[in-house]
Amino acid sequence: MPSEHRAILILLALAIGGHGARHVLSSSEAxxxxxxxxxxxxxxxxRAHRDSVMAHxxxxxxxxxxxxxxxxxxxxxxxxxxxxxxxxxxxxxxxxRGPFGSLAGLDRVPGVGAGLLARIGPAATFxxxxxxxxxxxxAGPPAAAPPVGAGSRAAIDINTxxxxxxxTLPGIGPAKARAIVAYREAHGPFASVQALGAVPGxxxxxxxKVAAALGVP
Numbered sequence: 670m671p672s673e674h675r676a677i678l679i680l681l682a683l684a685i686g687g688h689g690a691r692h693v694l695s696s697s698e699a700x701x702x703x704x705x706x707x708x709x710x711x712x713x714x715x716r717a718h719r720d721s722v723m724a725h726x727x728x729x730x731x732x733x734x735x736x737x738x739x740x741x742x743x744x745x746x747x748x749x750x751x752x753x754x755x756x757x758x759x760x761x762x763x764x765x766r767g768p769f770g771s772l773a774g775l776d777r778v779p780g781v782g783a784g785l786l787a788r789i790g791p792a793a794t795f796x797x798x799x800x801x802x803x804x805x806x807x808a809g810p811p812a813a814a815p816p817v818g819a820g821s822r823a824a825i826d827i828n829t830x831x832x833x834x835x836x837t838l839p840g841i842g843p844a845k846a847r848a849i850v851a852y853r854e855a856h857g858p859f860a861s862v863q864a865l866g867a868v869p870g871x872x873x874x875x876x877x878k879v880a881a882a883l884g885v886p
Contacts, residue, residue, distance in 0.1 A: 729792050737775060738768040738797030748789045755780050768797020825883060827865065828858040839878045845870055861885075 728747065729735070735744055737759065745756035755778075762778045769775045772786050772793065825834060827849070835846040845868075852868045853859065862880045865871050880886070 734792050734794045736794050736796050738763065738770070738795050748792055750785050750788045767800035768795065770795050770797055770799040774799050827862060827879075827883075828853060839882050840875045841879065845875075 729749075735748060737745070742753070742756045742760050745751055745759055746753055748756075751759070758780060759775070759778050763769065766777070769777075772790055772795075774795070775781055775793070776783075776786060825838070827835070832843070832846040832850055835841050835849055836843060841849070848868050848870055849865065856867075859865060862883060862885045863876055865879060866873060866876045
């Protein structure tokens with residue numbers, strides 16, 4: 670066989686072999702346009718990301734609870750009826766105004782109503798204390814109004830005293846204090862302590878007690 674024919678045959682064999690190799694290799698790859706799924710990478714980050722998404726997307730297990738005063742947005746999304754948008758609102762409100770402390774505190778978030786509170790109640794827990802409650806606790810209990818005595822009689826004016834101040838007078842409770850203020854607003858100032866007798870529910874005996882407490886003859 671002439672040498673040039675032998676060379677042509679060798680080149681033809683090499684070409685056929687190369688085409689066959691490419692066919693074998695391409696068959697292991699995905700077809701053009703097909704969707705490829707990422708497996709584990711060298712550092713495992715794709716699988717870690719996928720596992721994280723699946724963990725946050727799964728519904729709560731039996732007895733599992735979420736602390737709404739500490740949970741991330743992704744954790745909040747797992748609560749029944751709470752989607753991504755509402756989860757972000759809850760977290761933003763908590764960051765701006767402090768912990769909720771209870772379901773009643775959570776109700777301040779726009780979009781959270783009685784129906785949703787009932788759904789998430791069994792799965793919700795709260796570890797924080799609302800700022801208002803914290804401030805009230807640090808301030809201590811409100812000071813009680815001082816009893817009427819010799820040193821405070823002149824300071825009480827039945828024509829300007831509030832309901833709280835009127836209640837420091839003997840025999841005057843919340844209802845009678847409201848009645849005095851209402852009568853005063855409707856008919857004008859009292860001409861004297863004895864004029865309190867015109868207020869419904871206040872009789873001569875009570876007027877005498879109040880007059881004695883105020884040092885009025």
